[in-house]
Amino acid sequence: MPGNDHNIGPTCRVIRAQSEFLGKQGHMCAPAISAESVGAQRIHLQIVRIPPGGSAKAHKHQDHETAVCILTGESGMWYGTKLDQHLIARAGDFIYIPANMPHQPYNSSEVESCVALVARTDPNEQESIVLLPEFERHHSRSAQRGLTIAPLFNPYLRMADLQSTVCSSKRGAIPRTPRFTGGVVATRSLPMQKITMSIFAVTLGAALLVSLLAP
Numbered sequence: 001m002p003g004n005d006h007n008i009g010p011t012c013r014v015i016r017a018q019s020e021f022l023g024k025q026g027h028m029c030a031p032a033i034s035a036e037s038v039g040a041q042r043i044h045l046q047i048v049r050i051p052p053g054g055s056a057k058a059h060k061h062q063d064h065e066t067a068v069c070i071l072t073g074e075s076g077m078w079y080g081t082k083l084d085q086h087l088i089a090r091a092g093d094f095i096y097i098p099a100n101m102p103h104q105p106y107n108s109s110e111v112e113s114c115v116a117l118v119a120r121t122d123p124n125e126q127e128s129i130v131l132l133p134e135f136e137r138h139h140s141r142s143a144q145r146g147l148t149i150a151p152l153f154n155p156y157l158r159m160a161d162l163q164s165t166v167c168s169s170k171r172g173a174i175p176r177t178p179r180f181t182g183g184v185v186a187t188r189s190l191p192m193q194k195i196t197m198s199i200f201a202v203t204l205g206a207a208l209l210v211s212l213l214a215p
Helices: 159-164 190-213
Strands: 027-033 042-051 058-062 066-072 076-078 086-088 092-097 103-107 114-120 129-131 148-151 167-169 172-180 184-189
Touching: 042 103, 058 103, 066 086, 076 114, 086 092
Parallel strands: none
Antiparallel strands: 027 042, 042 114, 058 129, 066 092, 066 114, 076 086, 076 103, 148 184, 167 172, 172 184
């Protein structure tokens, strides 16, 4: 009958994004256009949010391409066959992710959420996700700079702290010399000779100070 066109297939729709949920890939998802919501057949559109300091899981989308527009905040992303390549995208930037490309996005801010609009050629957004736990990485600003951050509870570093601040590497434990950076101790690898000289200098300075202040 004329006017009864609701049975001839999908039609134009205006909808709002659904409530957020934690997606299989580890970030917050608010689906909008999908097979479930409007009967989409080749596209999915959603709003994604990564909280401050948060990271998704390493994953890929089997046989489906992805396009991302960063709305607010800043996102870093590791990608590549071994997650050995890296990019940073800020508000207003667009990201293209080829089908089957391993990737792991994360929020590079500790105070602001990263919100993005994500489109994919998979109308059932969660079905194409393949998790890649063997590629999992842990991200932070300190890790990007090659630093190890340890809490500092005393304004003066004890000798035991200095000697025990080490990091692991392929060659084993490597002592590190600390430096002060606004309430934390940031450590960076140095040769053992410099460690020894630093300990000697601190010890000598303390001895001189005690002798000057003695009555």
